[in-house]
Amino acid sequence: ALDASQLTNDYSVGRDSEASNYSIYLSYRFDPQFQVSLIGGRESNDYVSLDQQTTYTRGVGFDWTPSLRTQLKATVRNRFFGTGYDVDFHHRRPRSLVTFRASKDVSLQPPGVGNTSQGNNYNAFYSIIAASDPTLTPDAINAQVTQLLLERGIPADGTVVNGYLTDRPQVQELQQLTAALMGARNTVTFIATRSEQQGLSLLNGLTNNYALPGRILQRGYGIVWAHRLTGLSSLSLSLNQQRSSTYIATSPETTTSGAYLLFSTRLSPKTNINVGARRVISSGVTSYTESALTGAIFHRF
Template sequence: MASRRRPAATARAPELARFSRAALPPLWRPGSVALAALMALGAHAQTAGDLRYYVQPSISVSQTLTDNGGLDKDGQAEAITQVTPAVRVSARGQRVQGSIDYALNGVVYARESDRSTIQNRLSLNSSGGLELVENHLYLDASAQASQQLTTAFGQQTPGGLPGGDTTQVYTYTLSPYLVGRLGSVANLTARVTHSQTITPDASRFGATTDSAQLALNSGSSFSRLGWALVATRSVSDYDASRRTEADSVLGTLSYRVTPEFVVRASAGADWNDYRTVDKTRYDRYGVGFDWRPTVRTTLSAQVDDRYFGTGYNVTFQHRTPRTVWTLRASRDASEINGRGNAAVATVFDLLYAQFASIEPDPLKREQLVLAFLQANGIAPGTLVFTNVLFGAASLQETQSLSFALLGRRTTVTVTLTNSRTSRLDTLATGIGDDFANTDFVRQQGVSVNLAHRLSAVSSASLALSQQRNEGELDTQRTRQRTVTLTWTTQTGRRSSLSLAARHVSFDSDTRPYTENALVGTFSYRFN
């Protein structure tokens, strides 16, 4: 077998190598080992023709000692054991792009054994993913399995533990699409999409959406002036509500003022039955621009006059050698699955963008980020705020600001979010979600994570977070504050141990609680 090769990122960033080398698995190992064998043998990136893939199985055992296992006003001590086998698979090639992160979390309560359960956590993303017919037919796919709130005003739980007003949610999307060229005049894309949300314990939030899209855009014969024409049709069927339809036609003209600056204007029409029994036509207009003054700075903005009022989408990102800033703001219809989502970037997302200047290769960069997070005792999904489920199409307005500072021994990440969600389908009734008693749901969150390397094998981190949810009524207000202090050490090349102290305060008119806990976790990678 060929000898292992050290990743190129190590040579370019010696300061990263010092704290990543122990945790970073090998990046290359030529050969054609089958995926099943990789699962058993550990985490390696393989080359099979142009395909490179990386598989990392792992397992963790966690023991929580808490003074409030039932999350009651008058708490009772509890011991909670969690066993979590997991696997992460990433693939990069000319015909395959994607990653899968799956974990099966078994939770056992010592006293209240009836609360013991099994949770599935899944994240699959293959955007731009599978090339079925070379240069013509592709398939995008995504899937999620997670715990989400059934009401923004319900009880939230600490550390991803079961209970409160949460339920297991499964979502998946399959989207095959065909691309082609009409000479040098136009490019053609035809796409169909099937998306489904499944909530076994809260079926009123289930939904299925099917859509089709046909797009034409300017070909290579056009230089500075570009154009696009897009027609879309979607049908959504909500388990506890009604079937809705939405169609749209949109034409766009763009002009490249400079290689870095593009302006555009659009016009078209929407047809939908969100506010009327039969579909009604609404005209739409918009303007926007894309600006990339440097390779590390991007700014994109779009403003539209839509059937629901003014819609907009603004994204700004700027990177320096040691920081990354991301600003996002949008107001748009959530026509698929009707879900409210206060989540923005995770720690992994922030550092993945930050490490672009260190390691341009996506597969190597992903492994480098995961190794860095493990070496510094930071969970990849630290910045995710809790999702809220809604039972019909909704209107969502969100703003978020994320910041990451990568020091030689200290890493700081900060995220602020604000969102306001209201019912878009005004004819939907009797669903039993939050909009039965309020016209809007506002969510505000802030998360700060400070991690410091104490030595080559150990680190300490402090995580502070607060999330506030509120509606129209005074009784529709909740606030959760969490403080977690964690010490992590590498006990071997493949294993690590962490000890954490946690304090949670949840304020609510109906089910307030405070909780203090000590959590010990042992993790092992099969590589």
Template sequence: MRRRERHGALAAALLLVAQTAVAQAEVGAKRAMSIAPYASTSATYSDNVLLTDADRRGDLMLAVTAGLRITGEGSRIKGYLNYGLTGQTYADGAKASTFQNSLNTFGNIEAIDNLAFVDFNGSISRQAVSAFGVQTDGGIPNSNQSEVSTFRLSPYLRGQLGGSANYEARYAWTATRTGTDAASDAKVADALVKLNGRVPSGRLAWSVEASRQSVDFTTGRSTESDRLTGTLSYPISNQLVVSATGGRDSNNYTNAGKESHSVLGAGINWSPAPTTTLSVNASNQSFGHGHSISFEHRTPRTVWRFTDSNGVSTAPGQLISTTIGSVYDLYFSQFASIEPDPIKRALLVNNFLQTNGISPSAPVIAGYLTSAVSLLRRQDASFALLGVRDTLTFLASRSNSRRLDTLTGAADDLVSSSVIVQQGFSVSYAHRLTPQTAFNAIASAQHTTGSDSQPDTHLRTLSLNVTTRVGSQSTATFGARRSVFDSPTVPYNESAVTGSLTVQF
């Protein structure tokens, strides 16, 4: 009985926290579009604003942000956009004034009923340029950061052939601008045609897929990859499906001309319950062994996630396409049982994180920018425990990367270090002091290891924050942090206090 009461209290608390976001989403659905502008101002005093022990300077950083949140819930257009422009200045002029953009957007357009569609998504954020330069938790901008923007547009056709097979023909265009001469911009074009169906009067499913990808780095060389594969899938039970894949792959990643390789693989998908899924796929690739593992389990109070992948990375930002370890995505998965609609759920998650003083985008490992096709092994584990007044979040991540395109002349960290390993963790505890006020503590660490002559670095950060609602549309946050960065070349330690006020209109 007590367990049922705790679960009922938890559900009531979550629904209370999300009430504002859900109400906004419902209004947006009726009006087809919801527009919510917001503004914030903050002041941060740092005793080492230059983030260097060689020239310690204390200064007050003032920041003002103007933003716009748009939610579309029309019959043909569904989308979400959150954009903010931040201006930063320093009271004693220790640094030059700057402007920063931030963007998170995604959506879908149904151009022709049940036939033609367009997916789109985009992001703008500051990312580390070098894995071995100065690293921060994102509080103070530094010279080892750049504003990176990525936009993707993907029109496609989807339908049925004679009632016995399904088809999809898709084209995707992705553009990334790194905003720095130290790394290359890139354009990626993907074309894909896929057919799938079932054997008549049988349980065996089949699919055939043909794809082509071209990657153009502005300071490097262009690469191409062609792939043709066929897959057979068989459901051993309603919960377990096994599959086998075979085909050919042709690319010029390691040669001036294309080389062809066979592709053989196998996989399993296990879903013993709607809240538990396990997917394992492994195959031989032109670069060697490739695999992807994904596990997720949800209970009324917890969500557990783990991923492990090894494959080709074509994005200039090593972590651009990998978000499994972010706090936002962890709670986005957890709230699936409360709100299945992704647009409304995005509002729900943002409202929940803001109310509890939890940063949605705090990175576990900062990553770095690359200028050529690379091989990336990435592992992420995350856990969240949701109570009526307490929330505990744990994130851990590890990446191992090396350059795959050895013919290019473009320079990045993988030239000076043949292998780069980054690993880190973050633990966050949030406690609701009152319905309007929350306390949040975050401890994080990141370790970067290189080969050859590159030095190891180690970043440790502890931050404490109190967030409270000031009226129905305003939120105030007060916090303190301590950071220590160990490096043979650019070490620093920093203490800072900050305060901010956010108003939603």
């Protein structure tokens, strides 16, 4: 397989940059469950230099599927910043799903910006419902997942580390664990994320150091418990926390914690309403607290 990409970054403030990447994958499947790959290629960019610098990349990967419910994929290869990798694991039970992802790569945007996915909670319940009835069409699965999330007050996207806007590319090392359990009356989702980002600049190229003290470490977790009170109403409780820090001793850590309580009910087959309360506490360079009551009505035409 051949993979090729060309990217131009144009910042209103900061250095513009260009990057290209060409990779060839040679794969061999030993049996239906196990496949290995050799990776070779070339990448060029001016992230850490005034002119384009070229690095020849090579690596290996594998794809192991011991059963229809379990899959583990991983690739590792040398990059201009060191060793890059991507690990993806998921295991599904009839009413639950656990996934883990770890990667180290160049990041150009915060999580969620430019992401076409519906969200990790949506994806988890989509997989569970799709596996429970293989005869369902994608539209039917989407309708069931959307209705489930709406009726039980579960956000489609459970992102707990929001990232930050930058004026340059970053090397991001990311680990994320997600879990979802769907019961007849109780539904639980959990996510834990660790993200470490190092901005790329000429200093990295001059020192050949991609672990400078100014890199940003963000950690977060979130849990949502939803309980169906009746056939039409449900109550959900969400707790989350995000911590952001640097490796500079004089820079304080910022911690933001939130609690959300939401009551949802269906007024008609096409109309839902919810009433909620939230409390957010943030401490760090700028501390604040927030309390709010919310209400919303949803109608599908």
